[in-house]
Amino acid sequence: MKKLLYITDQDEYMDHSFIAPLFETYLKKHLTVDIVYFTEFKSDFEQKDSHRFTMPTRYKNILLDELNRNDVPIDSYDYIMVRNDISLMQHVLEEKKKYHYKTAFRLSIPKRRVQIRCCIAEGETTFLDKMTDKFKTFNETKIINECDAFLPTSPSMHKEFFPHVTTKTIICPPGIDPKMLHPNIQHRGEEKRFFYSGTLDKVREFETVLDAFSQLDSATWKLIISTRDPQYAHQLVSQYKGFENNIEIHNAKTKDALLDLIAKADIGVALLPDYPVYNTSTPVKIFDYYTSAIPCIMTGTEHTNTVFTDCNDAWFSKFERDAIKEKLEYIISLSKDSITEVGIKGQKRLLDIKNYEKIAEDIAMKLEAL
Template sequence: MDKFLYLTDQNENTEHSFIGPLFEKYLGKHLEVDIMYFSKTSDKFEIKNKNHFIMPLKHKHDIINELDRNKIYIGKYKYVFVRNHTAILKEVINVKHEYNFILGYRLSFPKRIAKLQKDEANNKKSFFDVISNKVKTFSEANLINQCDIFLPTSRQMRDDYLKSVKTRTFIIPSAIDPEVLHENIQHDGIEKRFFYAGTLDKLREFETILEAFCLVDPTQFKLMISTKDPEYAQTMIEKYPDIKENIELYNANNKAQLLDLIAKADVGLASLPDIVLFNSSTPMKVLDYYSSAVPCLMTKNENNASIFEDNYSAWMCEFDKNAIKDKIEEIVSLSKEEVSKVGIQGQNRLLDIRNYKRIADDLVHQLNIL
């Protein structure tokens, strides 16, 4: 089989719930895939599981030479892909003329834009930050245009942030693994259990969702929250004493724990502010919810509407406390069977258009025609 090298920006200990299924499991059925991760703790280059290259972080600006020193020659690969890291991409481009590999660039999430908008939400954005971002975006687009293929999470992400990119584009969205689905565990309570997974900060305006729940009969719901910053969450919850007793706070340490919690919920929450950053792709939490056939309440935007149908495979509304309140009340009025049906229909929809096996098969087809 042809050899494929994926140079990631990820730490070796990070849960690779996207990279593992798509690149290693399913793309690995077509190509001999090697994946490079970084280590913040090791000073020595290692090879784990035969195809995981663990690169000490101190070598992040000298990737190719360090691979060479360990007898991993980039010229032996037919495909070399870089994930998110433009400095690594530039290094690979500098040697591309020496070899005959096909070069791809994967943009999973516009982290720099996210930081800029987060700083704006916290009143920390400066004029210098805006100018710096424009310069870096121009440079990034120029590098991508020297690649053979560009793989953003959505076409909207490319159009919103990298309009000048002309390279062939193949969309790789968040998806679910058709071989790893989880049973939805029905609880005994009469209330509907809502679940929110992920970051809580000013940019996400989670207070809007809490304000919506304050307008709903508290006997009708429980709200489960799993976040990496439970102290921030607890401080936020204290501001809403009327629903405090209805909220259960968790800190899932890994994806397995998170999926166990999600499986016990009735409805997932993915309502986010109507801004370009959140509208350009499907949050990973949505895929986690539907892996357990847990239907989702999400923001009504073009991206979500292109995948799901309101009141059939998901629920959608504007990001407004009254609109969210109305949808919550609509959901709690449904029977458990009606709620579960929406989850199953949503999961089936994702299995049709957003599953890693199909994406990997389509990617191989795109690579074969380059």
């Protein structure tokens, strides 16, 4: 079996809910996969198990030598893949002739563009940032084109952020884990329970969603929020008087705790502004919802339109208060059985086309063909 070294840009203590099922479970059916995580908190290399290693970040610029020194033989790998870190990718490319591996660059999120969007939301000047971004993108494109493969999250991410990358492309999307399907717990309350999971900040403009809820004629709804910053969520919700009892705020500490909360809801919420950093891939929260067959109201974009069908296996809305309000009223008017049916259809759709088991098989086959 051929060997892949996957060099992440993640700290060992971060949520690895994307990496774990795809690279630690399903891809290992086709390749021997070793994974490198980084840490700011340890001074020495650590082998967590036979296939996972933790490296102090200070060794990034000599990573391969340091792995060799710790009995991780680089010449044993057929492929080395780097996630998001272009400097690490350049380092791996520089060592390629010595070890004769194939190289791949994985783009999971355009971090610099996200930061620019954050600055815009905070009202900060971004002219120089945008000019720097163009220059850096030009240089990054040259580096990626030296690789044997480029793995963006979606074709639209490739088109939007790296249109001049011409090396072989292998799409590496988020997906649903068929082994993690979570029972949907049908609550007995009369209200329709909506659930939002994820970050709340100025960029995501969640007040637009709250504005829509505040305009609803019906009071038979509840919005449950799970976020890592519950204080910000409370501050945001406190601006809306009259429906405090309709909103619950949680901070699920683990993936299992999050899925337990989602399973008790009726509808997932994945409404995000129509910015390229959000609309060029399917938000991971959508997969979390459909893991429990919870159907989702989401922003209708060119990307989501290729995955779901409005009013069949999901609901689409423009990211505007009145449009969201109209779609929420429609959903609240539906019977619970009708909502459940939409969720079941959506889960089946994802299991058919965005299934980690199938994604891993496709990636392994395309790596083999390099």
